[in-house]
Every structure is written in structure tokens, then in C-alpha cells.
Amino acid sequence: MLDNTATSSTNPKMSARDVKVFYGDKQAIKGVSIDIDMDNVVAFIGPSGCGKSTFLRTLNRMNDTIPIARVEGDITLDGENIYSSKMDVVQLRARVGMVFQKPNPFPKSIYDNVAYGARIHGLAPNKAELDQIVENSLVRAGLWNEVKDRLSDSGTALSGGQQQRLCIARAIAVDPEVILMDEPCSALDPIATAKIEELIHELRGRYAIVIVTHNMQQAARVSQKTAFFHLGTMVEYGDTSDIFTNPREERTRDYITGRYG
Amino acid sequence: MPANPQTPATGRTKTDWMGEAMQKRIARRYAAERRFKWMGLGAVALSSLFLAFLLVVMVGNGAKGFISTEATLTVDLPAATGSISPEQLTQPRLAATMASIDVRRIFDNAVQAQYGEDGARFFASTAWTALRDQLTENPNLVMSKTKVWLPTSSDIDRAAKDNSTPEAEADYATLRKAGEVRQTFNWRFLTGSDGTDPAQVGIWGALKGSLITMVVTLFLAFPVGVLAAVYLEEYASKNWLTDLIEVSINNLAAVPSIIFGLLGLAVFLQFFSMPRSAAIVGGLTLALMTMPVIVIAARNAIKAVPPSIREAAMGVGASPVQVVFHHVLPLAIPGIMTGTIIGMARALGETAPLLMIGMRAFTTTPPDGLTDPATVLPVQIFLWSDEVNRGFVEKTSAAIIVLLVFLLTMNAIAVYLRNRFETRW
Incomplete structure (x- = not known):
């Protein structure tokens, strides 16, 4: 089965075993097993509706908000099952941060956007440390130089690319262990996309990063490992260079050569 | 008609965009547009006319009352x-x-x-x-x-x-x-209360009664209505019970107000033995009536908050309560306030349910508390309009002016608050 490809790393940050997701009667994910480790950026690729975003959202239980969605199988974070009743979902989402497809800054100031997560989790005991967290996060998101003089301006007044980097800064500010990115560049122009990709390179190593993308060139550029999804199954998972140059599966080959998708 | 060349592929005659028939259609479209514009203008003019007429008559009659x-x-x-x-x-x-x-x-x-x-x-x-x-x-x-x-x-x-x-x-x-x-x-009109001599009556008693009643209504209907809306939108699971509750709330908003008066009579006066004619009972009764309006408005306002904001907040690990109070409610507040204004304006002008609970009492001193016998502005207007003495005619009109000024002030404050919340976000 697929398990031999999925369990390639020895000490995974997150691992999924035989995960199935149902929307009512319809099965959206049909048994996916995968390991995600700290050192590699993992890209999920595949045609629209193949379930890659759905699977991504099971990793921090964002699917919980959909009443008809049901998840089976095991997903662990540091060996701990995130769907067990002992797991605090609020803390899980702090540890596994998320960046969404459409930039969605809060309609608050740039400062408050970044500070929000740190505030609600009580990460900064005083204003000076909170300022530090905000500055560090914005620096790491590559946005500091553009916004340092207008931190009190509304986050929604920034350009699309800046908004997305603000959202990444907001995710970083909570100091998560894993960052999930759901097609973070699909609403951005090529220059903004390049900046985000560069940013992903810099964040690698400190956070485990999973990125869903439509764009195969992007997957090739930013990731070290790639998983190809098709019709709710994970067809192939392996080193990005292998997937793009020497895929084992027929369907993967067809997809990356543009035969369908 | 000019000869239309046939397109062999579809067998359809080629559209003659510059032809006479097309020009006629365009002219008809413009005519329809103009007609619609004039009809709209007419409707606005007619309603403005009614409003102006009402104001002129009221101010003309009522000014003498002052x-x-x-x-x-x-x-x-x-x-x-x-x-x-x-x-x-x-x-x-x-x-x-x-x-x-x-x-x-x-x-x-x-x-x-x-x-x-x-x-x-x-x-x-x-x-x-x-x-x-x-x-x-x-x-x-x-x-x-x-x-x-x-x-x-x-x-x-x-x-x-x-x-x-x-x-x-x-x-x-x-x-x-x-x-x-x-x-x-006539300072006495602004500082006095009801009486038998039209030259000596004042509106302050009824105004104070209205104020106390509105405060009771607002402090009950607003938090309860908003909390109910938040629960129904954010927490309640979708099943037949919540569907039933939703339908019931929508029906309650459409129930004639006098029925709420009967409810207040049966529940507050007879079952709980609360004092008759008191502002607190009036406030409770009007709160029952206003609550469904606030619930519906608040639910719609909460629904209109983009899901991306909820996801963003959840994505950084906000708990459901934090999502609601930090993000959803602040964004929904302008809409909630609009609904509250409508509900409160309706409650302020309500007469029928208050007659049922005895707020048509003849009260010659302003109420000093929640349980004192009180009357409210619309009931006072109703009572004075029923008086035989001719001197009450101008007092009735003057009381209407006071009621309208009260209503406008209340709405102005609410609109001001709403705009402040909107600019903050």
C-alpha cells in the first residue's frame, strides 16, 4: 500500500494514518497516510476537488466547524492524537497555525492583527515584550520595513500581497510548531507570490510547513517533499525532485505533464 | 425590412443592430427607464408631502400647547x-x-x-x-x-x-x-404631570414614564436578544428544535402588540402579582415584544460577518467565545444596533399593550421608580385626545411633538453610536 512511501521519515512532527473524511454520506478523503517532519516543506498538489485542502484542514481540526464533516483515522502531533478528547482544540490551533487562500486580516490595526494571537494566549507579560513579538513576526514575514511607520493603520488597507504576509506574521506571532498554508498565493500577483515563496524558504526548519498549491512550479520551487492527491486518495508521496522528474505512478506523471487537472 | 443574409452554419438570420426595429426597441427601453425614474421621484415627493403636512399640522397645533x-x-x-x-x-x-x-x-x-x-x-x-x-x-x-x-x-x-x-x-x-x-x-408643560385642567397639565410625568420604561426594555431586550442570536448562530446545532425556535421567533415578531399586553397582564400582573400601572411591568411587556425583532436583526448581522474572519481567529487559536466577542460581535454591532433602533422605536410608540397592564392610570406625579404608577407618552396622547375639554386639543398636539422629539433624539444617539462603531473597525 501507500504506507511505505508515507512513513519515510524517522521522527515525524505530524503523522496521519488511514485518515478518512466524510461530508454527510459523501467520502471526501479515502484513507490518507502521511508523515510531516520539521526539516522539509511539504507540498500537496492535485486537481481541484481532489481533497488536498480538506485533508490540510483536518491537521488543525478546522473541519470541526463544518457540522456535517466527520473524520476517521489517526492524526498525531508529536505522537499525541489530535482527535482524542484530551486534545484541547484551541491550543492545537495555536500549535498548528494556518494561512488561508484569501488574505483575511482582521479589520483592525496592523499591530493588533499580529498581536492578537500573542494576547489571547498570554504570550507577552507586558507591552514591551508584545512590541518585540510584533516586530519580530513582521520582520520574519518580510513586512516590517513596509509597515513599521504605520502600525496603527488598518490591516485591510494593505495590498493583497502585504495582507497575506501580514497573515503569515499573525500566524508566526503565536510561535506555532506547524504552519499550514492553503493555496496562499492563489490570489496574488507574481511579484507578491515570489515574496511569499522566499519567505517560506526562510521559515523552513523553524516550523514544519505544509503548503497546498495549484501551481506545480510553485510546489517544485518551495517544497522538499510533494504529495499528489487525486479523487480523495494520496496517489504518491516522495521527494519533490523524484515526483517531478521520475514519478512512480502513471496518474502522477499524467498530472504533472498536464494531461489532466 | 432589409434582406437579411442567412448564415449557413446556424440557419439564423444575422442580427441587424442598426435596423429600424432595433432602434425602436432601444427607444422603448429608454422610455421605460424614464418612466421608472419619474415614478420613483413621484413616490418620494408624495411621501415627503405627507411628512411635511404632518409636521406643519402638528407644529401649528402643538406650538400653542407650549x-x-x-x-x-x-x-x-x-x-x-x-x-x-x-x-x-x-x-x-x-x-x-x-x-x-x-x-x-x-x-x-x-x-x-x-x-x-x-x-x-x-x-x-x-x-x-x-x-x-x-x-x-x-x-x-x-x-x-x-x-x-x-x-x-x-x-x-x-x-x-x-x-x-x-x-x-x-x-x-x-x-x-x-x-x-x-x-x-409654558414651563409647567415640560415639568408637570397629568391633571384635569388643560392649562395646568404637563408632559414630564409621561416623558419620565417613557424613559424608565424604555430603559427597562433596552436592558432586558438587548442583552437577551443578542445572546439568543449569538447562541442560535454560533453554538446551536442545526436540528428540528432550532428550526422550530427560529420559526417561533419569526412568528413572535409578527404577533399584534395587544397580545403581548394580554401576556403581560396574565404573567406579570396575575401570576407574579407585580404592581399595576408600573413602569417595570410596561418595560417587561415591551421587552417581550422587542426581543424577537432584536434577535432577528442580530442573527442577520452575525450571519453577514464573513466566515474568513471567523477562520482567521480560529486559525490563531481563539476559543469560540473569543471568536464571538473579539471578532463577530464587533463587526455585527452596527447591524444589531439598527435592529435595536427599529425595535425600540416601535416600543416607544406602543400604546395597546400598555393599556392592558393598566398604564393608562391618571398619574398626577411623575414616577420616581420602577414600581410607581406611571404612564407613557403615547398613552398620555391617547388619554388627552379622548378628553372632552377643548383645551386638551393643543396639549395633545404638543405631546405628539414631545414624543417625536424624544424619538428623533433616541434615533440620533443610536445612529451616532453606530457610526462610531463602524469607523472604529
Whole structure:
């Protein structure tokens, strides 16, 4: 089965075993097993509706908000099952941060956007440390130089690319262990996309990063490992260079050569 | 018709965009556009006309309600009270001195001396209290013969303002021969309460009753309505029970208000034995009526908050309560407030349910608390419009003006608050 490809790393940050997701009667994910480790950026690729975003959202239980969605199988974070009743979902989402497809800054100031997560989790005991967290996060998101003089301006007044980097800064500010990115560049122009990709390179190593993308060139550029999804199954998972140059599966080959998708 | 070349592929005649038929269609479209514009303009003009008519009539009738007629009365206080020394008017003895003066008798004597045997009919039945109030305010009047302005009777008041009965006109002429008459702003109307003499009634009692009732309504209906809406939108699972609740709330919002009055009567007065005619019962009853409106408005406002904001907040690990209070409610507040304004405006103008719980009481003193007998502005208007005495006509219109001003003030405050919340976000 697929398990031999999925369990390639020895000490995974997150691992999924035989995960199935149902929307009512319809099965959206049909048994996916995968390991995600700290050192590699993992890209999920595949045609629209193949379930890659759905699977991504099971990793921090964002699917919980959909009443008809049901998840089976095991997903662990540091060996701990995130769907067990002992797991605090609020803390899980702090540890596994998320960046969404459409930039969605809060309609608050740039400062408050970044500070929000740190505030609600009580990460900064005083204003000076909170300022530090905000500055560090914005620096790491590559946005500091553009916004340092207008931190009190509304986050929604920034350009699309800046908004997305603000959202990444907001995710970083909570100091998560894993960052999930759901097609973070699909609403951005090529220059903004390049900046985000560069940013992903810099964040690698400190956070485990999973990125869903439509764009195969992007997957090739930013990731070290790639998983190809098709019709709710994970067809192939392996080193990005292998997937793009020497895929084992027929369907993967067809997809990356543009035969369908 | 020009010959249309056939396109062989579809067998369809090629559209003649510049042809006569097309030009006609375009002209018809423009005509329809113009017609629609004029109809809309007509509708706006018609409603403006009605509004202007209402305002002109109300202000025309009501303005006189704010004016009262006063006549002079010369009172020789030293002669009537005997000699009162200045020491008796200093603090420790002042109260005893004032209590010893029989103002009622002095007033009667002074009126008889100046206006003849039954001159008292020129003055309001409570005019002597006005004299007493002036003495209390300025005790030194006791030391000299003075001329004071006192309110006239309702008949004289009407004769002074416009045509009245021949007898009243004759009285008015007599009065003007013996003393002076002036028209002055009727502070008593803004500070007094209900009464039997239209010249002496005031709106403050009803206004205060309305204020207290509205405060009770707002403090009950707003939090409960918003919390119910938040729960239904954010927490409740979708099943037949929540569907039933939703349908029930929508139905409640459409229930005629008098039914809420009966409910208030049965529940608050009969079951809980709360005091009749009290502002708290009125507030509770109106809160029942307003709550569904607030729930519906708040649910719609909460629904309109983009899901991306909820996801963003959850994505950084906000708990459901934090998502609601930090993000959803602040964004929904302008919409919630709009619904609240509509609900409160309806509650403020409500008469029928309050009649049911006894708030049509004749209350001559403003309510001092939640349980005092009280009436509210629309009920006061209703009561005055029912009065036989002609003098109440202008008071009714004046009360309507007060009600409208109250309503506009309330709405202006709410709109101001709403805009402030909107700019903050």
C-alpha cells in the first residue's frame, strides 16, 4: 500500500494514518497516510476537488466547524492524537497555525492583527515584550520595513500581497510548531507570490510547513517533499525532485505533464 | 425590412443592430427607464408631502400647547399677613413663618379685591400654588405689596390664543380691563404631570414614564436578544428544535402588540402579582415584544460577518467565545444596533399593550421608580385626545411633538453610536 512511501521519515512532527473524511454520506478523503517532519516543506498538489485542502484542514481540526464533516483515522502531533478528547482544540490551533487562500486580516490595526494571537494566549507579560513579538513576526514575514511607520493603520488597507504576509506574521506571532498554508498565493500577483515563496524558504526548519498549491512550479520551487492527491486518495508521496522528474505512478506523471487537472 | 443574409452554419438570420426595429426597441427601453425614474421621484415627493403636512399640522397645533397665558395679581402681603419682621425670614425661623401664611386665603382675597366677586374663575384652579411657589422662592416678597404673574384658567387661555365661546371672550375682556395679560413659555408643560385642567397639565410625568420604561426594555431586550442570536448562530446545532425556535421567533415578531399586553397582564400582573400601572411591568411587556425583532436583526448581522474572519481567529487559536466577542460581535454591532433602533422605536410608540397592564392610570406625579404608577407618552396622547375639554386639543398636539422629539433624539444617539462603531473597525 501507500504506507511505505508515507512513513519515510524517522521522527515525524505530524503523522496521519488511514485518515478518512466524510461530508454527510459523501467520502471526501479515502484513507490518507502521511508523515510531516520539521526539516522539509511539504507540498500537496492535485486537481481541484481532489481533497488536498480538506485533508490540510483536518491537521488543525478546522473541519470541526463544518457540522456535517466527520473524520476517521489517526492524526498525531508529536505522537499525541489530535482527535482524542484530551486534545484541547484551541491550543492545537495555536500549535498548528494556518494561512488561508484569501488574505483575511482582521479589520483592525496592523499591530493588533499580529498581536492578537500573542494576547489571547498570554504570550507577552507586558507591552514591551508584545512590541518585540510584533516586530519580530513582521520582520520574519518580510513586512516590517513596509509597515513599521504605520502600525496603527488598518490591516485591510494593505495590498493583497502585504495582507497575506501580514497573515503569515499573525500566524508566526503565536510561535506555532506547524504552519499550514492553503493555496496562499492563489490570489496574488507574481511579484507578491515570489515574496511569499522566499519567505517560506526562510521559515523552513523553524516550523514544519505544509503548503497546498495549484501551481506545480510553485510546489517544485518551495517544497522538499510533494504529495499528489487525486479523487480523495494520496496517489504518491516522495521527494519533490523524484515526483517531478521520475514519478512512480502513471496518474502522477499524467498530472504533472498536464494531461489532466 | 432589409434582406437579411442567412448564415449557413446556424440557419439564423444575422442580427441587424442598426435596423429600424432595433432602434425602436432601444427607444422603448429608454422610455421605460424614464418612466421608472419619474415614478420613483413621484413616490418620494408624495411621501415627503405627507411628512411635511404632518409636521406643519402638528407644529401649528402643538406650538400653542407650549405657550401659557398669565395675568397679573396685586397682592398686598404686609396687610394680609400682619407685620413680619426680617428676623422671622432668616433661616431657623423661616419655615415656621412660611407655614403660618395662609396663601390660599390671601390669593382669594386679592382676586376678589382686583377682579370682583367671582374673579377666581379667571385663574387656574391651582393658581394659588403658583403664588405659594413664588413666595417660597423669594420670601422677601412678604415685606412689600407686589404684583405677581399667575396662570389663567383654560377658558381665558383659549380666548387669549384664538376665538372661543362668547362668555370666555367677555371674561377675557373683563380681565384685560382690571389687570395685565401676557403670554409666556409654558414651563409647567415640560415639568408637570397629568391633571384635569388643560392649562395646568404637563408632559414630564409621561416623558419620565417613557424613559424608565424604555430603559427597562433596552436592558432586558438587548442583552437577551443578542445572546439568543449569538447562541442560535454560533453554538446551536442545526436540528428540528432550532428550526422550530427560529420559526417561533419569526412568528413572535409578527404577533399584534395587544397580545403581548394580554401576556403581560396574565404573567406579570396575575401570576407574579407585580404592581399595576408600573413602569417595570410596561418595560417587561415591551421587552417581550422587542426581543424577537432584536434577535432577528442580530442573527442577520452575525450571519453577514464573513466566515474568513471567523477562520482567521480560529486559525490563531481563539476559543469560540473569543471568536464571538473579539471578532463577530464587533463587526455585527452596527447591524444589531439598527435592529435595536427599529425595535425600540416601535416600543416607544406602543400604546395597546400598555393599556392592558393598566398604564393608562391618571398619574398626577411623575414616577420616581420602577414600581410607581406611571404612564407613557403615547398613552398620555391617547388619554388627552379622548378628553372632552377643548383645551386638551393643543396639549395633545404638543405631546405628539414631545414624543417625536424624544424619538428623533433616541434615533440620533443610536445612529451616532453606530457610526462610531463602524469607523472604529
